[in-house]
Amino acid sequence: MTLIQDAPQAARPAVETLTMAGAINRALADAMEADDTVVVFGEDVGALGGVFRVTDGLRARFGESRCYDTPLAESGIVGTAVGMAMNGMHPVVEMQFDAFAYPAFEQVVSHVAKMGNRTRGALRVPLVIRIPYGGGIGGVEHHCDSSEAYYAHTPGLTVVSPSTPQDAYSLLRAAIRSEDPVVFLEPKKLYWSKGEVDTSVTATIGTASVVRPGTDVTLIAYGTSVPTAIAAAEAAATEGRSVQVVDVRTLAPFDDATVTAAVNATGRAVVIAEAPGYASVASEIAARVAERSFSYLEAPVRRVTGFDVPYAPPKLEHFYLPDVDRILDAIDTLYPDGE
Amino acid sequence: MTLIQDAPQAARPAVETLTMAGAINRALADAMEADDTVVVFGEDVGALGGVFRVTDGLRARFGESRCYDTPLAESGIVGTAVGMAMNGMHPVVEMQFDAFAYPAFEQVVSHVAKMGNRTRGALRVPLVIRIPYGGGIGGVEHHCDSSEAYYAHTPGLTVVSPSTPQDAYSLLRAAIRSEDPVVFLEPKKLYWSKGEVDTSVTATIGTASVVRPGTDVTLIAYGTSVPTAIAAAEAAATEGRSVQVVDVRTLAPFDDATVTAAVNATGRAVVIAEAPGYASVASEIAARVAERSFSYLEAPVRRVTGFDVPYAPPKLEHFYLPDVDRILDAIDTLYPDGE
Amino acid sequence: MTDASEDQLPREHPVQLLDAAGTPVADTGYRLPVKDRLLAGYRALVIGRRINDQSNALVRQGRLAVYPSSHGQEACQVAAVMTLAQQDWLFPTYRDSVAVISRGVPPGEAMVLLRGDWHSGYDPKRYRVATQATPLATQLLHAVGFAHAAKLRGEDMVVVALCGDGATSEGDFHEAMNFAAVFQVPVVFFVQNNEFAISVPLSRQTAAASLAHKAIGYGMPGERVDGNDLPALLAVLDAAVARARAGGGPSLVEAHTYRMQAHTNADDDTRYREQADVQAWIDRDPLARMRAFLTAKKWLTAALESEIAAEAEAVATELRDVMNAEAEVDPEDLFRHVYAQRTPQLDEQWEALRDELERTEGGHR
Amino acid sequence: MTDASEDQLPREHPVQLLDAAGTPVADTGYRLPVKDRLLAGYRALVIGRRINDQSNALVRQGRLAVYPSSHGQEACQVAAVMTLAQQDWLFPTYRDSVAVISRGVPPGEAMVLLRGDWHSGYDPKRYRVATQATPLATQLLHAVGFAHAAKLRGEDMVVVALCGDGATSEGDFHEAMNFAAVFQVPVVFFVQNNEFAISVPLSRQTAAASLAHKAIGYGMPGERVDGNDLPALLAVLDAAVARARAGGGPSLVEAHTYRMQAHTNADDDTRYREQADVQAWIDRDPLARMRAFLTAKKWLTAALESEIAAEAEAVATELRDVMNAEAEVDPEDLFRHVYAQRTPQLDEQWEALRDELERTEGGHR
């Protein structure tokens, strides 16, 4: 973990309304501006600017040697990024979609996550692997996996997922500054969501945040599930329940302090995530909360997650995805005898 | 899931004392004898009989076309196994060690797990991926990973891990008979453990078993952790505690019926597994138990797992591995005010 | 230097039997296919082109989620299918819908993936066509294993596995080529080199003289062919398939063609290529070339031309009609096929969803 | 046929400058290195052989957990290091301990992995030697990225990346070769083809005429060399390194050698190969060959011979002594290096372990 230093003062106005994709693009540009060891590469990140346009303009602005397309091979992208990081660069690589990061899995698990530990810190590999992940965009098979559990379970990786443009900007800047490798998971569905971004705001990896106050129930979510959780909290308010929402933000390592305090205050918790629930990050959060807040819990910790099935085809994804109703139903089960 | 049919009567005596490696070898031989679509391939499985000798004698007995070495490429091994299974064969492939299965991850997650669902069952891929896993054998880096969470989290996979020679035999026969792909995790540390094997005994994938009765506490474990849990239960008995042990056996899909009933009966549970605990199978079990047995629990569900660090080097692994003392300590925490 | 295996290197120039104008080119090694085959091929080309046009239209009308067009690559699509015997198998990619339909898969079943009601819409065994693969190069390994199984059983079966130029950079391409050569399985690797992997040009995929130069590194022959020249494609693929069928092992065929349209409707190719480059390839259109040749030969009469046009129209109409019919989706399908027998875990989850749907029936709470 | 890139094919026979008897062989392309270099090489060979013998002994004495011997491959080990300039980097595998030590890593640090007190025992930056890679072919990508970084900064640095014949079958080998060629980075891929991947013979790894035939498929030159002929290895590697240093891009060098001992002490090679085959290679021993040549040349005097023997003995003694000294292990190390700054999660876990160790101090409860 690294505590982030102050962000350099940008020439442009510090505060702007940006989409999450725009905020990430801005973070990449500002990081490349601030540190010329930062290089961006992957598939279609150059002239095209990425299939989601997240790297738009970087090649034009920083040149071919700072932002370039590679041969079409994910293990090659991550493996060469490891070598570059070993040799003083700070690579930020893009995996085009969640499921297309799987060919790089050996490099991620056996080297990205372990090189620093293997060498007793003599050779750390500061690099960022950006992965657009999750569904809700009507994508066909292999374009909508929520693959965070594979990374969060792997010791040595830092796994981050923002839910707002501001966090996307600040957390990516922090990730690029980190001495440790970071898997930066970008919720595709939120790429076009807008928000104010103050580029002078810094974020600390490893910290969750309470994004909505509440006294009756705590909803714990990350990525795409955060706006859904907030919407559910608002709906619950109309039913007279005060629901708190925690955005985990860093999936690994976990911020127990914030989450445990939040749950202890309400005594009721629902964990929300889009990934299949079995042996997932949601399982971990539920298990931790159930153990650490045991004596505070009025009801079992509920999980609202994806089903344990392959991600749904476009026409069925609305049945698969956690939504407000499903969260409200889960909240109801926390009050077996009504309120 | 497939309920297994009766095993064909073997010519040899039905009951024998075998090591787990021997039992797996016997299961492979009996399956190849019973069904000539069963083929075994991988690295060094032919003339050498596998680095753990698990495929010893198969090539000599069934010939080069039934048991053969491949080029050194795990994605190739699993990917061609998928193709073979699509075309009427029942491949049983060996990954030489846990960490060396990672290059095959994309094939496992995107095809092995999904082909049947993708084709609405028109094209199932019945194959078994055998993976020697876990530590406790003084192996160097990459030879001792407990990688079960990666597979158990992936919908469409059946994940099995035996803890006795009998289960190793019966579950592997069931896995090979399954219409679904099975990841068969073999606890390396138990390869040389001996036990009686009755080849006429069948097992059902998807069922846990209570391997030791007890009324005070339930220990939930699988693979290498089962003998450790039993030893801890025996030690606890000398301290006057009656400790029950459940062997999960099938890590996915999970047998809630058996586990929930067991925990409801004792009201106290400890989940034991060697893998790093974060977002793991142990997390899932703890979360399920905490939710499903909520009103029965006298104390929080404890987890005794590996630390969230890369697997330890040989000289440090005894600090890393869950052992009897660590389990007994966890049991003590279930009695905050002593008994 | 010279080497025994040197004949595994491709020719310096792609095999061509018809030049861009449709004029026959003499070739030492390959002969022009017979009249009927060429007419059948032309027919398939016209239908293929029509399928591409219709599919693009369906995307615009929102009936298809996405469509990776093979406009300009129809000769490759058609040849890959025409070279197969009935018992042979095709392993296509997302780009190969025209090949899939040419092989006999009903358009309505072929388009299920791109319409989004399921991941694949046809029974591979019925048409001997594997599912259209999205993860690049992964299907090549399936093709090799599939052919290996046939070889182990001594069956007469050849597998043609398709991939693009970009896919050759993936590790799975390497492993598939190598397994195929080591086990001498009856597979023909047919690479449609259309110069682009989305926005990335061929020069970023390889520094080799050609992709076919990779074959010798596996100990199999590599050949290059003009990918917009149907007769040449048929001649080269027929030879490769015959070789595989005769037990001669795998080979690699690289077709030089061009992706005349954007990667998919979602792509904007003006960001990464000059339209002049595209124009240069439009002048080498595979259809125009065949039409010119067949007309000069007087094999293609006005009557036949309009007969084929009518047939193409019929296929397009069928495609439009099935796509315009609303697909019925059943949420329980999410749980039905994950395992051969649904697990208790999935029973429980389906029941939860079913209850939820019943509760929220008639709108949300 | 012929092709512009054809000169990227290797020769039909491996380059040889000394035959098995140590008699010089005339070669058109490569010249015998100078006397001092050859004597320095011989010295390194003797020490390397001694390291292998000593390490095998340490395994038998239980001081090393395991040892993958390079007995018979010492010429490759030594040449790979002698060809490097001081600023260059070496990317070795588990089999290359002799190369690692030849590069200057103290035996005690080099053997930490195999002794089992940590995953790697030296600071790669200090010796310009990457960690010894176990997952096959994965280090080749690191080598390419490493060299790419140097190229981007315009530094004078060449990377020599080692792997075995079996590793060439992995997807990562393909991706590394391709990235290196596309980006023209200064890497020399040096494959020690010792005929076996544990029990699997070369014939199961490739159907190609040679592994060096893979180079042309990436657009880089491939060369074959007698792997037990130190002068030939030096000449060929020097040329490849010079080419890379001059900006000529990557190349592949395949050394034909033999794994004269079992894969590791844990292996039983009688299960899969005839001892006669091993004997045939013992007759081509790289040391004997050099000794015969240098003695015939009268460059190797009895005095020098015993001087070298004494040096080798000293290295062996150092190795034995450091290995016999008990390694101190600290359980807190498990938590210290996972992240640059230990996380609260790991603080908590270390504290739990520390308390447990204090509780159980003086034995178990």
Ligand SMILES: Cc1ncc(C[n+]2csc(CCOP(=O)(O)OP(=O)(O)O)c2C)c(N)n1
């Ligand atoms: C493993 C993997 N990585 C990335 C992608 C995303 N992707 C889809 S198509 C494509 C380009 C493929 O180019 P090519 O192989 O030449 O085929 P073409 O699209 O030109 O037919 C990419 C990068 C993918 N489908 N699979």
Ligand SMILES: Cc1ncc(C[n+]2csc(CCOP(=O)(O)OP(=O)(O)O)c2C)c(N)n1
């Ligand atoms: C990815 C991966 N798969 C399997 C292994 C297990 N393994 C270790 S060495 C070896 C054989 C390697 O042969 P080769 O590349 O020829 O090198 P050599 O041992 O002959 O030096 C195998 C299969 C591994 N280390 N990594």
Ligand SMILES: [Mg+2]
């Ligand atoms: Mg292409």
Ligand SMILES: [Mg+2]
């Ligand atoms: Mg070898």
